Amino acid sequence: MQTIAERLDNARKSIKDATINAQRNVDSVQLLAVSKTKLVSEITQAYKHGHRMFGENYIQEGVSKVKEMSAMADIEWHMIGPIQSNKTKDVATYFDWVQSIDRVKIAKRLNDQRPESLPNLNVCIQVNIDDEPTKSGVSVNEVDTLINEIKTMPRLSLRGFMAIPKADAELQTQIASFKKMQGLFTDYSKLHAEFDTLSLGMSNDMNLAIQHGSTMVRLGTAIFGARSYSNN
Ligand SMILES: *Cc1c(COP(=O)(O)O)cnc(C)c1O
Numbered sequence: 001m002q003t004i005a006e007r008l009d010n011a012r013k014s015i016k017d018a019t020i021n022a023q024r025n026v027d028s029v030q031l032l033a034v035s036k037t038k039l040v041s042e043i044t045q046a047y048k049h050g051h052r053m054f055g056e057n058y059i060q061e062g063v064s065k066v067k068e069m070s071a072m073a074d075i076e077w078h079m080i081g082p083i084q085s086n087k088t089k090d091v092a093t094y095f096d097w098v099q100s101i102d103r104v105k106i107a108k109r110l111n112d113q114r115p116e117s118l119p120n121l122n123v124c125i126q127v128n129i130d131d132e133p134t135k136s137g138v139s140v141n142e143v144d145t146l147i148n149e150i151k152t153m154p155r156l157s158l159r160g161f162m163a164i165p166k167a168d169a170e171l172q173t174q175i176a177s178f179k180k181m182q183g184l185f186t187d188y189s190k191l192h193a194e195f196d197t198l199s200l201g202m203s204n205d206m207n208l209a210i211q212h213g214s215t216m217v218r219l220g221t222a223i224f225g226a227r228s229y230s231n232n
Pocket of ligand 1: 034036057080081164202203204218219220221222
């Protein structure tokens with residue numbers, strides 16, 4: 001069995017290879033290690049191997065890890081799961097990024113609750129690119145309104161988009177949604193110079209994502225191995 005350190009090395013190499021294949025700059029894609037359901041001891045192994053960006057899906061679980069690992073103060077914690085409005089205070093207090101913004105109400109609460117002692121909260125709008133009824137995120141035609149609302153919120157820094165293209169689609173269908181997401185990001189980056197993040201791609205579709213402009217892949221299984229349970 002591979003260690004977490006070995007898997008991290010492999011993932012870094014795969015990302016590098018994919019950027020070269022896509023004729024992109026080798027450092028144009030960041031790696032977010034998705035540590036949901038994984039233990040603090042496992043995250044610590046990745047930390048000791050030099051990794052600093054971790055993503056969590058479940059608020060309670062994520063907050064308890066952030067607290068427990070507070071001595072590793074240079075970790076950048078990303079919330080990538082759905083946010084209930086009664087949990088926004090914890091998210092605003094303990095996370096550095098929220099990639100799963102899908103309504104004004106949540107953005108507004110995060111803005112109001114971001115502690116003054118902390119820098120702005122970095123946020124991405126989650127786009128439901130394939131209009132899947134079971135998935136969170138706004139549809140493409142709602143993006144504009146949400147951007148304009150968020151841009152009035154002084155404690156949030158809007159960095160771009162996050163999406164989870166449909167996993168089980170035919171390759172051509174999958175490519176079509178990656179292209180759509182890339183086009184959306186390109187268009188809005190022209191309007192909003194501060195947009196620098198297209199969070200796209202997971203363990204199974206990372207290469208396709210990097211071919212289509214992803215600037216951040218979110219890898220869980222590839223780094224930490226299969227998840228033995230899910231609390232969702
Ligand atoms: C779980 C999860 C991931 C990681 O998925 P893997 O297939 O294990 O790489 C990435 N993004 C989101 C939003 C997730 O919920």
